[in-house]
Amino acid sequence: MLNRGRNIEKGRVITRRMFILAAAKILLFAGISSRLYNLQISDREKYEILSDKNRIREWKTPPQRGIIVDSFNKVLASNDRVFQLHLILDEITDFDVTIFKIKNIIGLDQFQIKKLYKKKERLKPWDTLVVSDNLTWEQFSKINLYLHELEGAKPVLSTSRYYPYANDLVHIVGYVGDASPKDLEKPEIKENFVPGLKVGKYGIENSQEKMLIGNYGIKRYEVNASGKRISQIDYIKERQGKKVNLTIDIEIQKYAQELLNGKAGSICAMDIYTGEVVAMASSPTYDPNKFTHGINQKDWREIRNNPLKPLINKSIAGxxxxxxxxxxxxxxxxxxxxxxxxxxxxxxxxxxxxxxxxxxxxxxxxxxxxxxxxxxxxxxxxxxxxxxxxxxxxxxxxxxxxxxxxxxxxxxxxxxxxxxxxxxxxxxxxxxxxxxxxxxxxxxxxxxxxxxxxxxxxxxxxxxxxxxxxxxxxxxxxxxxxxxxxxxxxxxxxxxxxxxxxxxxxxxxxxxxxxxxxxxxxxxxxxxxxxxxxxxxxxxxxxxxxxxxxxxxxxxxxxxxxxxxxxxxxxxxxxxxxxxxxxxxxxxxxxxxxxxxxxxxxxxxxxxxxxxxxxxxxxxxxLASKLIKRIIDRHKLREQFNNGNTSLA
Amino acid sequence: MLRERIQASNYSFLDKLRSVDYLLILLIIAIGSISIFAIYSTEGGKFSFYTKNHIIRLSVFFSLFLVLSFVRVSTWYKNAYLFYIVGLILLITVLFFGISASGAKRWINLYFINLQPSELMKIAVIICFARYYHRIQSSDIQSYKFIIQPIILLIIPCYLVIQQPDLGTSILIAGSGIAIIWLAGLNIKYFVYSGLLLLVSLPFAISILKPYQKSRILTFFNPDRDPLGAGYQIIQSKIAIGSGGFFGKGFLKGTQSYLEFLPEKHTDFIFTLFSEEFGFIGSIILLLLYILLIYRIINVGLVSRSFFAKLYCFGFATAIFLYVFVNIAMVLGMLPIVGAPLPIMSYGGSSLLSIMLGLSIVMSCKIYNQEQISVY
Missing domain, CATH: 3.40.710.10 (DD-peptidase/beta-lactamase superfamily)
Structure with missing residues (x-):
């Protein structure tokens, strides 16, 4: 009987303690539920954004630069086809090996390789490294031949700025080059910049950046945790920059430049009623195409050290x-x-x-x-x-x-x-x-x-x-x-x-x-x-x-x-x-x-x-005499063209 | 009639069937089915390795559960210490012959299964303690002898499991053991004292933790400390759950897990995946299923006559609660990441086996609920 009483007492203790525990459990479960409520209902938006940030990655695609034409619609600055070699970094297992192979195929020197390593350090692991933005056709075909051995290598057909009248126009049109930190502060560049995009460095290319630069496109991809692209979600196409129409007549400009050949000086010609500058030559001059992919040291030294100062635009800065x-x-x-x-x-x-x-x-x-x-x-x-x-x-x-x-x-x-x-x-x-x-x-x-x-x-x-x-x-x-x-x-x-x-x-x-x-x-x-x-x-x-x-x-x-x-x-x-x-x-x-x-x-x-x-x-x-004859000879043509008869060009 | 049934140790089969807790079985089947869908989703909607294995294990262990449910509760009682000793032997075996994976030595290769004895130990401790306290008079419980003995019984497996190292399982084993000591009626003051002692010795305890464990705890307090390293799991898990919203992203549409942002998604983070795909509503339903399960187990304890059965059921219910709570709180960023699977849901043979084993003992308590077990 005593035992029985004890047993009943023991049973009661167990049951009581069980209920205390159960109460604690309910409390803790309530805690979990409220936490779930917080995450999934109160803060849902925040986590949704974070989740999208995780899974969606954007790649900006560079726009084509607007072209520049003369008063007869002749193209003065165009976008030419170039052969490039890109490396998709997250597809490469051993960067050193890949670079070594590429070096042997297209012949990079020690300096260029050092530059590539530096460039790579600044990139994210899923970014693309541009190994060369201007390969020769020979290099390009060689790369394609050995492509199966090159991890992550991607030969790319791209466009880059080309100036068909090179030296004759550099002081007017200017040239493009890689954006400097200072360039990136300009709003029109800041808004539209895509890594690798060339920006105007001088002249019309520089001052008309807003017109010429265009709008980049956006490719949105769903990516997994290691950054591998799974599928393309969205593609907003890039828009080419607008055309810039100059008053220059390239024929006259070319002739003026020719007259100045070997001399230092300037020739300017202008329509006395309209104020249209028909020619604005400055001599000596230099090739803007050399700047597009970064000018080499030797050429740069040559331009810098020329006593006749080709870099000075004598028509307006002399x-x-x-x-x-x-x-x-x-x-x-x-x-x-x-x-x-x-x-x-x-x-x-x-x-x-x-x-x-x-x-x-x-x-x-x-x-x-x-x-x-x-x-x-x-x-x-x-x-x-x-x-x-x-x-x-x-x-x-x-x-x-x-x-x-x-x-x-x-x-x-x-x-x-x-x-x-x-x-x-x-x-x-x-x-x-x-x-x-x-x-x-x-x-x-x-x-x-x-x-x-x-x-x-x-x-x-x-x-x-x-x-x-x-x-x-x-x-x-x-x-x-x-x-x-x-x-x-x-x-x-x-x-x-x-x-x-x-x-x-x-x-x-x-x-x-x-x-x-x-x-x-x-x-x-x-x-x-x-x-x-x-x-x-x-x-x-x-x-x-x-x-x-x-x-x-x-x-x-x-x-x-x-x-x-x-x-x-x-x-x-x-x-x-x-x-x-x-x-x-x-x-x-x-x-x-x-x-x-x-x-x-x-x-x-x-x-x-x-x-x-x-x-x-x-x-x-x-010189003036010679040029005047040329200008007057072309006057009729110019007049007709300006009055809408564009077929003459 | 009642008297007869109590004394008659030979229940008729029909009686047994009648006593089965069908709701409990239904709950197990429900959670099991959800787990199949969840594991299927971790594989991106492909019926392959994990899903197949999980289904096979579920069916084998569920059958085992059904069979073992008809083992008499007194048999479990008699073999409780044996169970504990076998568990200890297996743990020691792990120490010497265990297989290592990602820096931890937790498994024994049994050729058909890689057994994780620490998982079995979770059950072994509960059944062992239930038997231990079954015999002790409530008046004796407060005596030092009966306080020291269970503590030693508890410290040995916990120490062995920490050595693997596996802090999470060790805490869960300790937790369920302490729960039974509590249920048996040990004076509250001891719990208060040891709680205070734990707080005081916490700095010392942290100093002997492994560097990765330390970093996990530090990360718990500030996940942004190392967002790509130790904090990554918590951050990604919270993003997954939070972005699930009320209704979830939909079955097989959980981008966080599909795109591999989630770590350990079939094991410790299965709830995260489920919650991302089925949202708040799904999570609450799953939580309710677990609450019901726990309630049913407690209910078995309430209708059982023997202290052994009561202690076991209440203890096991608390253990299940602890597993669920620790796992979910962990993936919600409320507790440090310690490595604790979600019962039935998580992929993993040993964990599933021990849960099914534990449940079968509960069921046997239910079927033989009127069975008296001698106190002496």
């Missing part, structure tokens, strides 16, 4: 004193401000009796002197003495207003080129601000012949000439075609305005902001006077570019020579009076020439600068 090419503008300023009667006579007495101001002597370039000169003759024969006096009377501030108005002193193409220079048109305020000195009258005097502080780019000189030649109307120079403007209307409007003068004469001299395609002159007769003097300079005896003239009115042009000193001329120099060939290259004068053509009903302006070329009339004017 700064020169305009020399006598500035004279038409000085004359125009003097006439417009009514400073001087064009019939005023000044005597040029040669080096023995130079122009004197406060005891300082200013010589004319002509040793014997020009004798008695009126303004027209002074322009035609480029007499310095006349311009010294005229500049003195005019004053630098008025001259600078006109010079700036006609396109000097500010960059011409806006932000298209990051190396374009503004040049400098000095005035008294500028000097006080920049140099903290007051202006000397002597500086005004030499400014009158385009020397001294004044600095211009060849393209500015071309623009200046264009804006005089079109009768004094402001134009907007550009190198990328603007389809939003109907240029025929503008030409007609300007021509109508020209013929209607002087019906609505206005005092423009206070007018600071003149709109595009509006007149900039005060009196049309002043413009006409200058144009006529330039005609004389080229087409009349004793004119400085008389030898380069055309008698055929179709090609007849008017221009102005210039010789820009690169150093101060000493009395000794004057005594020696050496020929250009006898002077050390670096000390020779720059030869300049500006012109417009045809003289009757002009349409094109041109500027030529040959660095250290000696005199403008001997070196620069003949």
């Amino acid at each position: 700064l020169y004193s305009p020399g006598s090419t500035f004279k038409p503008l000085v004359a125009l300023a003097a006439l417009e401000y009514g400073i001087l009667d064009p019939n005023k006579t000044i005597r040029c007495k040669g080096h023995k009796h130079p122009y004197e101001l406060y005891g300082v002597k200013y010589h004319c370039w002509k040793k014997e002197g020009h004798g008695y000169m009126k303004l027209r003759n002074a322009i035609k024969q480029s007499c310095d003495i006349y311009f010294y006096e005229m500049a003195r009377l005019l004053g630098v501030d008025k001259l600078s207003i006109i010079a700036k108005r006609y396109g000097l002193g500010t960059n011409v193409l806006g932000d298209l080129y990051n190396d374009e220079k503004n040049g400098l048109v000095p005035d008294t305020k500028w000097k006080r601000r920049a140099l903290e000195q007051s202006w000397y009258l002597g500086e005004t005097v030499i400014n009158g012949i385009g020397q001294g502080y004044i600095q211009t780019t060849p393209l500015q000189l071309c623009l200046m000439t264009a804006q005089i030649a079109n009768g004094g109307y402001k134009i907007k120079p550009h190198i990328i075609k603007n389809d939003t403007i109907n240029y025929n209307d503008i030409i007609n409007k300007i021509k109508l305005d020209q013929s209607n003068f002087p019906l609505h004469e206005r005092n423009y001299l206070d007018d600071i902001n003149i709109e595009y395609y509006q007149r900039m002159y005060h009196k049309k007769s002043n413009i006409n006077f200058v144009l006529d003097a330039m005609f004389g300079s080229t087409n009349e005896q004793y004119g400085t570019s008389y030898r380069s003239r055309y008698d055929d009115p179709k090609y007849q042009f008017a221009g102005k020579t210039g010789t820009s000193q690169v150093r101060r001329i000493t009395d000794l120099d004057r005594e020696l009076d050496l020929d250009t060939e006898q002077i050390e290259y670096k000390k020779r004068d720059h030869a300049l020439y500006v012109a417009f053509a045809p003289y009757k009903d002009p349409r094109y302006a041109i500027s030529v600068i040959i660095e250290h070329g000696g005199s403008g009339s001997k070196t620069a004017a003949p």
